[in-house]
Amino acid sequence: MRSNKWNLVWAVIGTVIIVMTFVNNSGTKIVFGLELDIWVYRGLWSLITVASFVSFLKRKKEEAN
Numbered sequence: 001m002r003s004n005k006w007n008l009v010w011a012v013i014g015t016v017i018i019v020m021t022f023v024n025n026s027g028t029k030i031v032f033g034l035e036l037d038i039w040v041y042r043g044l045w046s047l048i049t050v051a052s053f054v055s056f057l058k059r060k061k062e063e064a065n
Helices: 004-024 038-064
Strands: 028-031 034-037
Touching (some): 028 038, 034 038
Antiparallel strands (some): 028 034
16 A cells, blocks of 8 residues: 555645645646646646645544544
8 A cells, every 4th residue: 555645745846846836827837848838837836736635634533444
């Protein structure tokens, strides 16, 4: 079983990345050589962040039982 801490780490990293995209004010972001609209980039990181946090909460609840 994967460590539950990694889900929390990814959630924190995702949150920091999303906040930094608002601070830097760029219109696009280059990911793996592809130019993405900043809102698509934020959306992808939002999905990663939410999924990691939900997984963290589910595993924490399982450990409590």
